[in-house]
Amino acid sequence: GSVRRRVLMDLDGGFAPSGMIVPSSEIIHDRVGVEVFRGCTRGCRFCQAGVVSRPVRERSPERVAGIARDLLVMSGYDEVGLVSLASCDYSGIERVVDLLGPDLSAKNFRLSLPSLRMDAFSVELADRLEELGRGGLTFAPEAGTQRLRDVINKGISQKEMEDTFREVFSRGWERVKLYFMMGLPTETMDDIEAIMEISLLARDIGRRLGKRPKIGVSVAGFVPKPHTPFQWEAQATVEDLAMKGGTLKRMAKKAGIGLNYHEPAQTFLEGVLARGDRRIAAVIERAWRDGARFDGWTECFDMGRWMNAFDSEGVDPKEYTCRTRGAEEAFPWEVVDVGVSRSFLWSERERALSGDLTPDCRGGSCNLCGWHVEMPALFCRALRRAGARIEMTEGMSPHPRISLGPALPVGVPALGEPLEVWIGNWEERFGGSINSLLPRGVTVLRYGVVEGRPRLSEECTAALYRIIFREERAFERIREMISGGWMPVGHSLCISASGNWIDVAVSSPGQTGGGTIVKSLVKEGVAGSWSELLVTRLAVGSWSGKSVRPLPCGGGGRG
Template sequence: MDFPERFDRRKHILSKVKKPCRYIGGEWGIDLSVDWEDPKKVKLCLAFPDTYEVGMSYLGFQILFDQARRIPHVSVDRCYCPWLDMEQELRRANLPLTGINSEKPLCEFDVVGFTLQYELTYTNILTMLELGGIPLKSCDRSNSDPLVIAGGPGALCPEPLGDFFDVFCLGDGEILLPELLDVVKETKNDRLAAMEELRKRQGFYVPLLEEAPFEEGITYKRRVVPNLDEAFTPTSMLVPLSGIVHDRAAVEVFRGCTRGCRFCQAGMIYRPLRERSPKNVVEIAKKILKATGWEELGLVSLASCDYSGLNEVIDAISPFLEEKNVTLSLPSLRMDAFSIELAQNLKAVSRSGLTFAPEAGTQRLRDVINKGVTEEDIKKTFEEVARRGWEGVKLYFMMGLPTEKEEDLEGIIEVAKEAMNRGKGFKKRLKVNVSVAGFVPKPHTPFQWEPQASMEYLNQAGRWLKGQAKKGGFKLSYHDPEQTFLEGVVARGDRSVGAAIEEAWKMGARFDGWSECFDLGTWMKAFEAVGVDPYQYANRARDMEEVLPWDHIDVGISKDFLRRERAKALAGKLTVDCRGGKCNACGWETRGCPVVERVSDRS
């Protein structure tokens, strides 16, 4: 293939790697005329610690890139983690990791900002820092080094990476990133001054200037966009040069969730729920589609079928989509007739099957996790799927949930069989694929105190489920319990776990979320080398009064609410979605919760 002139220096490397399109940039929508030598501009590189096709699929990354490039005093580029072959070639040629379009080494930027989406990408961060010429630890950096920042859900549980980042951005990037860039502009070439100024402001946590363990009562508060209609919204997106995980235009219809699933970290840390108006959604979607030429539009959120303006948006935008031959898709479906009827009208949804997440196999355990799905919902959903002519379903479950018993695992098999058998009344047998993940107790959730199921248990449960599925005539896969174990260690880790991350990286750990790269043996050697017992982080029950490594981060949810929800979980009691009218006093009721305001208006 022909490479752009600016890649003459690396042409011999790009021809040796499997997917050179990951590294050449120049996508549709990029401005290649940016002046990277202007000393008045703050130079920002947004870094995603996974492959190009994963990072380009993340809507938050696209939003921040478009926002940053519209700020007059900012020049912005991107960088993704090089795959193993590219890392090897860069090292052989003694070439640095650079911004994908500027060809500028990471160490020459003013700010390098990482997105923390998944704990098993953390060793990739160290790869990118080292290849980019940046000292790994904040304490070793000088004024000639960039300010290394992090945002995303991982920033709300920051301690495992506390030594490696200068600043953690707590909350919505649309309000935090511009403010941070303004501070950097005013304190150019003085990292310490920038950090000292940011630590005074809500939404920024500067580990180097704080002392752990933290005094009781010291908290760093998350900041949120109060109104999505008033927040920055991209009117275009970068269109990739090659296939990515989610290859489509996307519009966020709401942020947050009120369903209260007790296992779900995102449902807790992204509160309060804020909806974008249907009129705004339609306008944004049209602008993005016109600017990009994508043939699929995704309406995204944690639970898009819960969007109150969904029907209004579909009615308003359908003529435009038909004219442009664009299909509409939703990333998540509820187990009810409304979702299936909706899917029936979405051309982008494959006729081969629909995807649902019952999460647990019995009603008792679904009540424990507050899933809000009944046996009747499940039966009616499968019957409706078959009646409307779908060929099959994919079902997501978890194993190792708190209070799980043998009958709960058996229930997974029974639900799958129920799906297969519901088609008989329509002279067909639904194809069923089941995916089972090991449960990881996450910070800022009601289950943050719970022990994680052991690798031995998850292996045994997974093998048993797979054997039963084979007998039942359907496919079942389960997530590697060793990866689940490591995720649990890192998710609830402190600074000591950070030492193990660095040691594992030095021993060769890379792309730990990819099964073909993951090696638990390397990690166990690393834990032993730094004197960390990983089982104490993953498999130990926490005392309810214990100071947790993330207690100094205030996400808006009160600890009293989490304790109450844990108690209700163990009692098998449900908590009703507060959008129904009753506030559950999660902590946001005193901070301007839009849902509380709407309930007040109704009354």
């Protein structure tokens, strides 16, 4: 069996340090760090922390401010860093600035944030931080081209980057640091060269605004991590990373841009440790006995010592890094259940290779990263609490007779989905009480007893998708296309336009529907990426000749 990770849901009630060890010498993070929230739903496909730390849980601004004050008094530091995976997404950040601002200003202390997202950058917030001591700003585009940013689900457009640089330099900031990765899946040399093009773009925008911008670039080698959509991917070789790093160094030197990047050999070793199994434990001990210490420091790192340890233990390190895993390969880390299904991760990998974005589900509709794994069990528990006896399948390993309709395309929310369950002792009160037993966000709209009908998989032959456009000019363009007979997919049944959206009925209700429509819109130049659209599945059922008709659910009632 697997080990399910435990989740602290109440950060305010959980432990928070009131003291810390303060070293006598300067360290990299030479400040007080306060965690403002835990978890992230941005969905960056390279990020392990974004998967294993779900769901999002915030600490209250009052609690954040209290922890910060205690640690400042105890430590003697003069700076507070608000720490999380995406601090710009913290809903209470302005309130924290209000609570801490007067105290920090009176003592000439500073408030800082870690790397910022360009698509979540707040000029107003930057101005507030400026009042508490101006330093530099750090952004993490991660990849040089729009194509590759879509692959990793970063989704930052060229326009968003240009707008951010313009806002930053126009308001007086001069130091900007940019984080990138190299060795990402599907990467080409065009993507590598674009890293320096973005850096030069930032510098040129700053100069045009009369500033003397100082642009720093940091590039790390990509390491595929467990529990991410890229856990199946091969890692770039040491030789490949060295070649790409050398190209960047030459371009940076010519352009006068400061550049540092991670040593390829260290990235290779990190990849072995990241996806290793129990055999790697003996290798680590061997390297330690041979003198390996502080190997995260370049001056202390000795790859030869590690290769000797691999040889001594009969382990081939390339077996862990340089091969693509098969879809069905079992992984040693899957003994830990982090709450996100393997099928969701595989679907995200497929979307990555197709260049499809998955929107952030925080504050909006769920991306159902465990839908077809968790939802049947969720309904079974609710029905049992209501007193229902769910029938079981036959065979060696019986399981509840419950099934869902066609799987949603990943990243597409739904307003009404069918579900069927076999109940041996049906009573009307089960339907009437079901919603009070389900978690918030999951609601039964209608229910009923159905006999002698085909299975859902046979009856669900059509789906209706709504695509909302965030820009008016995009909608004007789509009207012209519809008038010209445009059909987004070969199995389109009908298209209608109204307001700032279009409704598209298709005869493939499963995975191909919503994603294929978005691909068509991007190909036609109507949208640059998924982030410019909001796609929702409105209905699943059968085609009536004019519309998608939801499946009837018998003579029951409303939930």
